[in-house]
Amino acid sequence: MFRVLNRYMCKVTRIIAFVRCLLAAPGAVPVRGRLLQIAVSLVIVGGVLSWAPVIAASPQVTDIRVGVYPGKTRVVFDINHLVTFKSFVLPRPYRVVIDMTEVTWSPKLRNSPTGGLVKAMRFGLFRPGASRVVLDSEGPVKISKAFVIPPSGQSRSHRLVVDIVKTNRQAFLMSYRRPNRKSVATSAPRQSLVPVPLRVKSARPDAKRLVVIDPGHGGVDPGAISRSGVWEKHIVLAFSRELRRALLATGKFRVRLTRNRDVFLRLRDRIAFARRAEADLFISVHADSIGNSKVRGTSVYTLSERASDKEAGALARKENKSDVIAGVDLDDQSNDVINILIDLAQRETMNESAIFARKLVDELGKTRKLLRNTHRFAGFAVLKAPDIPSVLVELGYLSNPTDELLLRNPRQRKRMAAAMSTAVEQYFKRQQVLNKP
Ligand SMILES: [Zn+2]
Known part of the structure; x- marks a missing residue:
C-alpha cells in the first residue's frame, strides 16, 4: 500500500x-x-x-484573501485539494470569472473579501460539476497571472492565485475577444426559447396537472441578503420544498422544482425546464430586499411590457440581472430573454397568469400581511414562457426584520405554502368548470 x-x-x-x-x-x-x-x-x-x-473528500475552499499591491490586486484561494481552473474577463459590467472543479465553500466565507480592483465577489455552484467565482472589477482589468502553488512548509493548502491589473478599455476588449476565452462551464448546450413549439393542450384531460416551482437565484447568485446574513437563495428553496409538499398532499397535482439544490440556473433554463416538462403553471419564488427596512409584505407579479409602477419596474430589472450576477456572457446569447416584447400568443397566457395571481392574493391575504397593490406587473424575464401561466411571488422583504423572522420560521412558511396551494386548487377548479361541455 x-x-x-x-x-x-x-x-x-x-x-x-x-x-x-x-x-x-x-x-x-x-x-x-x-x-x-x-x-x-x-x-x-x-x-x-x-x-x-x-479516497479524497470533495475539495473545499477554506479561505479567500484579497491583497492590494502597487499596480496589482492579488486574489488567493486556499483549497484543500487540487482543482482544475480557468479564468477570463467579461464586459458590461467589467467582471473577472474563475471557473473550477466543483468545490464546497467553508462556512466562514459568508462575507466575501474585497479591495483594490475587486469591488465585489460572489461564488457558488454554477452547474453540477463546476463552481464559479465572479469578481466585479473597478473598471477594465486584465488577468496578468493565474496559477496554483502546491502545499509547502506550514501550508497544507493548494493556493490558487489570480493577479489582476488595470488596463484600458481597448486592451480589455482585445483580451475579451480572444477566441479561446469561452469557459467550458458556459458552453453547455444552449436552450433557446424559440425552437420549442407552442404546446398543444394535454391529450388526457384527466391527467394530473403539473406545477413547476422555481426557487429563484442559487449557486453563484445568492439573491438578496438580509442584515443578519440570511440568503434569499436558501429561504426560497426551503419555501419551494414546503409548497411542493402542500401541493402533493392534495393528491391533485404533479410538482417539479427547477432546482432542488444550491445551484445556479440561467433565467432561460428555468423557462426551458418548465416548457420541456409541459408545465400547466409556473411559480417563481423570491424574497426581495430594499433600502427602506420598514416596507414589508407579500406581493405577486405577472408579466407586462410596461411596469404597473416604479417599484415593480425596478424589481424586474433587479431580478433580470441574475445572469449578469452569475457571470454569464450575454454576448454569446440572443436577447430573447431580456427583450420583453409580448406577442399575441402570449396574451391569453397573460390573462390566465393574472387570474391565478388574483387567487394567490386572495388566499395569501388570509394568512399574511400583503404589500399594498399586491398584484403588480413588470417585465420579468423568467415569466416569459408564451404558453404557461406564470407568476413571480415575492414572499416578503428580507430587509424587514419582521418579514425576515416570518420567512425563517418553518411554521410560517408552511402556512403560506398551504394558502398558495389552495389558490392553485381554485385556479384549476375554475378551468375545469370553464372546460366542461
Ligand atoms: Zn429574487
Missing part, C-alpha cells in the same frame, strides 16, 4: 516540479502558452490523484 502511494506521490512531485519550473521561468514561454501548459499539467495531476488509492 505504502509503495503504491509512494509511486503516485513521486509522479505528483515530478509534475509539481514541472509546474514550478514553468512558473519560475518568466519569458521562456508566452504567458498564455504557459497558462495552457499549466492547465494541462493540472489536469494530469488531477488525473493522477483521482487514480491514487486514497
Whole structure:
C-alpha cells in the first residue's frame, strides 16, 4: 500500500516540479502558452490523484484573501485539494470569472473579501460539476497571472492565485475577444426559447396537472441578503420544498422544482425546464430586499411590457440581472430573454397568469400581511414562457426584520405554502368548470 502511494506521490512531485519550473521561468514561454501548459499539467495531476488509492473528500475552499499591491490586486484561494481552473474577463459590467472543479465553500466565507480592483465577489455552484467565482472589477482589468502553488512548509493548502491589473478599455476588449476565452462551464448546450413549439393542450384531460416551482437565484447568485446574513437563495428553496409538499398532499397535482439544490440556473433554463416538462403553471419564488427596512409584505407579479409602477419596474430589472450576477456572457446569447416584447400568443397566457395571481392574493391575504397593490406587473424575464401561466411571488422583504423572522420560521412558511396551494386548487377548479361541455 505504502509503495503504491509512494509511486503516485513521486509522479505528483515530478509534475509539481514541472509546474514550478514553468512558473519560475518568466519569458521562456508566452504567458498564455504557459497558462495552457499549466492547465494541462493540472489536469494530469488531477488525473493522477483521482487514480491514487486514497479516497479524497470533495475539495473545499477554506479561505479567500484579497491583497492590494502597487499596480496589482492579488486574489488567493486556499483549497484543500487540487482543482482544475480557468479564468477570463467579461464586459458590461467589467467582471473577472474563475471557473473550477466543483468545490464546497467553508462556512466562514459568508462575507466575501474585497479591495483594490475587486469591488465585489460572489461564488457558488454554477452547474453540477463546476463552481464559479465572479469578481466585479473597478473598471477594465486584465488577468496578468493565474496559477496554483502546491502545499509547502506550514501550508497544507493548494493556493490558487489570480493577479489582476488595470488596463484600458481597448486592451480589455482585445483580451475579451480572444477566441479561446469561452469557459467550458458556459458552453453547455444552449436552450433557446424559440425552437420549442407552442404546446398543444394535454391529450388526457384527466391527467394530473403539473406545477413547476422555481426557487429563484442559487449557486453563484445568492439573491438578496438580509442584515443578519440570511440568503434569499436558501429561504426560497426551503419555501419551494414546503409548497411542493402542500401541493402533493392534495393528491391533485404533479410538482417539479427547477432546482432542488444550491445551484445556479440561467433565467432561460428555468423557462426551458418548465416548457420541456409541459408545465400547466409556473411559480417563481423570491424574497426581495430594499433600502427602506420598514416596507414589508407579500406581493405577486405577472408579466407586462410596461411596469404597473416604479417599484415593480425596478424589481424586474433587479431580478433580470441574475445572469449578469452569475457571470454569464450575454454576448454569446440572443436577447430573447431580456427583450420583453409580448406577442399575441402570449396574451391569453397573460390573462390566465393574472387570474391565478388574483387567487394567490386572495388566499395569501388570509394568512399574511400583503404589500399594498399586491398584484403588480413588470417585465420579468423568467415569466416569459408564451404558453404557461406564470407568476413571480415575492414572499416578503428580507430587509424587514419582521418579514425576515416570518420567512425563517418553518411554521410560517408552511402556512403560506398551504394558502398558495389552495389558490392553485381554485385556479384549476375554475378551468375545469370553464372546460366542461
Ligand atoms: Zn429574487
